[in-house]
């Protein structure tokens with residue numbers, strides 16, 4: 624098992640032994656049988672309203688409305704006048720998930736017993752892990768704390784990501800809006816109503832599913848934002864009734880088709896496969912931000928779709944890397960304390976490394992959570 628992990632011995636200038644343990648992210652190391660991944664089960668949900676307030680219910684659920692044959696959605700509409708953007712300077716870390724755990728403590732665990740999960744995190748952090756063996760541009764940092772035996776994983780913004788966010792060009796900011804505007808064209812607020820393209824797009828609002836599942840011997844509890852569900856009340860239970868919405872540039876050339884398969888479908892697959900969301904509905908837009916076609920992708924068929932691409936990504940590599948990374952965390956994150964953070968860092972073309980921090984600004988488990996979970 625450990626032959627994928629290079630255990631390196633180093634030395635500081637004064638020859639004090641320093642053991643730095645690393646994990647390879649090379650895709651060749653992860654090409655083996657697909658690991659066991661249990662069907663994710665929804666154990667709850669929560670909502671964040673237009674002011675980013677938490678509610679332990681599904682009030683922000685939206686309903687998928689099948690679009691016209693020729694949609695003609697103008698994604699630029701409302702960008703200046705009807706857009707309220709979430710404040711990205713506010714780092715929420717795992718707070719909403721922790722609030723959900725506290726609100727559902729009695730159904731999650733028996734009194735004076737620890738939580739029965741090895742890992743608690745956001746789906747988005749796991750998506751980044753799944754795509755790591757194929758990522759060539761953006762690194763990541765994940766803060767990990769062991770508390771009552773459970774490993775909590777919370778992302779830390781890298782310096783490069785922060786610079787990019789603060790220097791984002793205007794055209795890029797507008798394109799980020801387009802994805803949310805597409806959701807507004809496609810979703811209704813209740814099962815019987817129609818979408819309201821004249822309303823305000825407010826990116827504080829979110830409906831999040833909380834799922835439990837198992838990756839080999841790793842018991843996971845994670846939450847992810849869900850765009851909408853099908854309207855039919857008799858549809859299969861969550862997460863099977865959920866629909867992920869995406870936008871992408873219109874595909875006009877074989878090169879664009881190949882890039883779409885190799886890069887975009889990897890991200891789309893990883894994001895939806897994790898919580899068991901069965902389909903993505905994609906709006907393809909032209910240069911002017913007009914959606915010219917809408918297409919459904921079944922997550923279970925994506926690996927077939929990409930098989931003809933030369934040197935393409937493989938789901939098994941993604942899942943095996945994630946699995947080995949979680950095993951690596953269990954081995955290395957040994958000290959059980961809410962005050963300690965093991966900070967795992969990765970840059971493309973490098974191995975994963977980590978450093979340990981006590982009572983540092985990286986600490987992320989709030990006092991109210993520690994208090995609630997310590998009887």
Ligand code: A3P
Pocket residue numbers: 798799800801802803805850868869870871
């Ligand atoms: P698109 O992905 O359709 O462009 P999600 O698809 O995960 O529900 O996210 C909704 C929208 O948020 C995205 O729509 C995109 O506009 C924006 N968004 C999400 N993650 C982003 C990221 N890492 N960078 C830029 N925009 C992002």
Ligand code: MG
Pocket residue numbers: 848849850
């Ligand atoms: Mg979303």
Ligand code: MG
Pocket residue numbers: 850867868869
């Ligand atoms: Mg979406």
